[in-house]
Amino acid sequence: MSADFLSKTYLVVDDFSDMRAVVRSILRSLGVTQVDQARDGKDAIDHMQQKRYDVVLCDYNLGVGKNGQQVLEEARYRQLIGVDTIFVMITAENTRDMVMGAVEFAPDSYLAKPFTKELLQTRLTKVFERKGDLKKVNKALMAKDYRGAIAELDRLLATKPKNLAELLKLKADACMAANRHDEALAIYEEVLGTREIAWARIGVGKVQFHKKDYAQAKETFTQLIEQDHNLILAYDWLAKTQTALHEFAEAEQTLQNAAKLSPRGLHRQQLLGDLALSNGNTGEAETAYQRAVSLAKHSVLNHPALFAGLAKSKSSNNKHAEALKVIGEIGKTFADSDQAHFYASTATAVVKGNQGDTEGAKQAMQAAEQAMRNLGDQRQNPKLALEMAKTYAGLGEKEKAAALLHQAIANNHDEDEFLTEIVQVCRAADLDYDAQKAIREIQQDVIKTNNNGVRLIRQGEFDAAIKLLREATEEMPANKTINLNTAKAIIMKMEKTGATTEDILAVRHYIDRVQALAPDDWRLADIMIRLGQLAASRN
Template sequence: MSREERAASIILRGVENTRMPAGLLSKTYLVIDDFPDMRAAIRSIIRSIGATQVDQARDGKEAIDLMQKTRYDIILCDYNLGPGKDGQQILEEARYRQLIGVDTIFVMITAENTRDMVMGAVEHIPDSYLSKPFTKELLQKRLEKLYARKADLQTVNKALMAKNYNAAIAELDRLISTNPKNLSELLKLKAETCITTSRYDDAKEIYDQVLDAREIPWARLGLGKVQFYKTDYPQARETFEQLIAQDPNLILAYDWLAKTQSALKEFTVAEKTLQTAVKLSPRGLKRQQLLGDLALGNGDSEQAEIAYEHAVTLAKNSVLNHPALFAGLAKSKSANNKHTEALKVIADIGKKFQGSDEAAFYVASTTALVKHSQGDTEGAQEAMHAAEAAMKDLGARAQDHLFALEMATTYSELDETDKAAALLHQTIANNHDEHECLAQIVQICSKAGIEYDAEKAIREIRQHVVKTNNAGVRLIKQGDFDAAITLLREAAEEMPANKTINLNVAKAIIMKMEQAGATSEDILAVRHYVERVQGLAPGDWRVADILLRLRQLAPKASGE
C-alpha cells in the first residue's frame, strides 16, 4: 500500500460518526488532489457531515477552471499535485484573479516537510495547513475554528471584490462594534483595507490599539508599512529591524526592510537583506526577482543570475510569469560574458509568450543590450529601433514605469543618455508618488552614470504636483469648479500617465456634477480620465470609487 493509500485509509476511519456545525453544511466545497483515493476519502468526510455540494479536481488546471464557474466557500488543496501547478500556485492564481475572497477558507494539505513551503507562502498565505495523514476529528476541528474566524465576512468580501472600500470599512466597523470572537481578524482586515485606500492614520490607530494590548507581529509589521508609505523611512527601517531581531524567520519583515533600504538609496544593503531572506525562503518568486533586480543594478551580476534562474524556474506554472523575468536572466548572463546563453533565453521569451506585445518589447530591448555587450554596434542599434517600435505598439501601456525603466536602461547602456534622461524625467512625472519606482530611477542613474539629477527632479516634480493639487482643492472649496478643472486638466496633459492627477481631474468633474447636475460632456470627460488610469492600472481602487459616484449621478449615461 502506498503512502497516499495509507493516508486515505486513516482519514476514512470512523467517517460515519463525524458531525459539524450547521453553518458548514450549506457551504460549497472543492477538494483538489492528484490521487483519486485521497480525493474520495476527503469527499467522504465532507459528505458524512451532511454537506452535499462537494466538487473535486485532480490538478491545477481543473481546479482553476472549476473556480471560474463556481464560488467555493471551502477549498482543501494538496500541495504537491505532480506536473503543472502546485497548491501554492493555485492559491496564488485564485487570489490574483479574485476567484476567492476574504470569506473563503483555503486549507493546504501536505505529506512532506513543510518548512520551505510555508516560508515561501508569505505573499499568499493559506488559512491553515494539514499534514497527511490526518484524522477526521482534526479536519473537523480545523474547519470549525476557521469557520468561526471567517464568520460574517460575506458582506465585507462582496464590497472588497467590488472595490467599494467605504462599504467594506463600514461593515467591518459594524462587526467590530459587536466585540465578536474573531475581533483580531476583523481589526487586521480593516487596517489592511485602510492601507489599500491610503488611510494611513486610520491604519496606524488600529495597529497602535492592538500593540498597546499585546505585541503581535502582524500589527508591528503593519505599523512599519504605514511608516514606509508615509515616507518615514528611518522609522520604518527601525521597525522592520526590530521585527527581524524578535523573529529571524519573519520573511515579510525582510521584504519590507529591503524596500525601505532601497527607498533610502541603500541598494547594496538591501541586496544583502534579500540574500538572507532567500536563504530562509528560496521559493518566493517576487523575492527572487527583486533580488535579481537589485543585484543587477548593483553590478553584482553573478548573484543576479542566480536569483533570476530561481525566479524563472518558480514562474513556470505561475500566473505571475512575465517576460521581464527572462529579460533579467538574459541581461545577467550577458553581464557574466555568457552572451550565447543570453540570446537563447531571449529566444525563449518569444516561445513562451507568443503573440504578446510586451514580450516583443522585452525581446528587442534585451537583444539590444546583449548585442552591445558583444560589441555588435549595428545589431544593438537595430534591436533598439525595434524596441522603440514595440513600445509604440504598446500604446498607453508604454507609459507603465516597467517599460519606461527598461527602455531608459537600454538607452543608457547604448550611450543614448539624453533619451534616457528625458524618459526618466517623464517617468518621475507619471509616478511621483510611487516610492519603489522612484528608488529604481535613482539606482539606474547611479549605475549608468547619467548626468541627470534624479533626486532633484523627484523633489521638484513632487512639489509641483502637490502645489497643483492644493490649488485645485482650494478652488473646489471656493466653489469655482471650472477653474479647478481647467488647472487640473492642464496638469493631466502635462503628465498624461500620472494616475493621481488624472483621477483628481475626474473627481473634480464628479464634484461639479454633484453640485450642478450631470451633463453628457462631463460624463464623457470623467470616463476619458478613468480609462487612462484603467489602461495603466486596471486594479486601481480609486477607479471603482469614482465609477460608483458616477453611477449614482447618471446610471445609464455612465456606461456601467
C-alpha cells in the same frame, strides 16, 4: 450538519489517488454528495474553469507542475473562484512558512495531514461561519471599496466577537490599503498595548515607511529581525526601507538573507535580481533570476521581464550564447504578445551591445520601439518606460534615456518607490541626468498646479479649476494623481450644480485612464462611488 453545508460543491485536489479517495470518503461520510477530483494543478485549474466550486480542498504538494499555492494564485488571479469560495490548503507539515508574505493569495484555512472527519467538519463549519460573517467585508474589499469594508468591520467589531484579533488585523489592512495610516496605526498600537505581536509591530513599521519616516521604519524592522531571525516579512520591508534610503547594497544583503530563509518567493527573487544587477553583482543577479524563472515556470505570475532579467545578467557574466537562448524562450513561453516582443527586444539589444555588435543592438532597439508603439495604452506602463530607458542608457543613448526618464517622473511624481528606481537606473548607468533634481522640480510644479486647482475649487471657480487640471493632464497623460484630481474637480462641480452627460463621460474617461495604469489604486473606489451616485441622481 446544516443542509446549507451539504448542498455545496467540492473539489478535491491531490496527485495521489488514494489520498483523493480518503478525502472523498470523509466528505461522503459527512453527507456531502457533490465531490469532483483533480489529479494535479493543471487538472484543478481546468475543473475550476468548467465549474464554480464552493469548497476547494487542495494538497500543497502536487508532484510535478504547479504546487497548491500556485493553484490558489492562479484561481484567485483569474477569478476562477469567487470571494465566497473556501480554499483549504492541505499540508504535510507546517507549510505556512513557504507561502508567507503573499497576503492576497492566502488560503482560507490550512489543514495538516492526517485529519479526522470530525476535524474537517468542525473546521469547515467554522470557516463557513466566518465567511458568512465577513461576506459584506469581502465583497467590499473585492470592489476596492475600503470605506465600505471598514464601516462593516466596525459594525462587526462592535458586537465583541470571538475573532476580535482577526477582525482588527483585517481592519488595519483595509485602512492601510485606503491610505488611512493614522487609523491603522491606532489599531497596531492598541494591539501592542496589550502585548508584543509581530504583525502589529510590522504594521507600525509599515506606517512609518508610508509616512516616509524611513529611519524609524528601518529601526523597527531591524529590531523585529533581531528578535526573530525567521520573520521573513520583516526582511522584505527592511529591504524596501533600505532601498528608499538609497542604501542599495544593504537592501541587496537583506533580501539575500530573506531568500536564504525562504527561497520560494518569486517576487523576492526578482527584486533581488534587479538590485544585484544594478549594484553590479552580476553573479548574484544571475542566481536570483535563475531561481525566479524556475519558480515562475508553472505560475500564472510568470512574466517576460524575468527572462529578460536572466538574459541580461547572463550576458553581464559573458555568457552571451546562453543569454540569447533564454531570450528565445520568451517567444516560446508567452503567446505572441507585444509585451513579450518588447522584453525580448530590449534584452537582445543589451546582449548585442555587450557583445560589441552595435548594428545588432540598433536593430533590436528598433524592434523594441516598434513593440512599444504596438502596445497602445499600455505604453504608459512605468515599468516599460523604465526598461526602455535602462536599455538606451546601457547602449550609450543617454539623451533618449534621459528624455524617457523625465516623462516617467512627470507621470509618476508621487510614486516614491518608482522614483527610487529611476534614481537607481541613473546611478547604475552613470547618466548625466540629475534625477533627484528633476524629481524635486517636477514635484514642485505638480504640487503648485494641484494647489491652484484646489484653491479655485474652494472659491467656487469650478470651470477655471477644471481647465487648469485638464491642461496638466495633457502634459502628463499617465499621471494618476492629476487625472484623479481632474475627475474629482468635475465631480465636485456636478455635486454642486447638477450632473450632465458630458461631465459624466469626462469623469469616466479619467477613471479609465487610471484604471488602465493601476486597477488597484486606492483612490478609485471613492470617485467611482460618487460618480455612481451622480449618475443615479439623473435617472
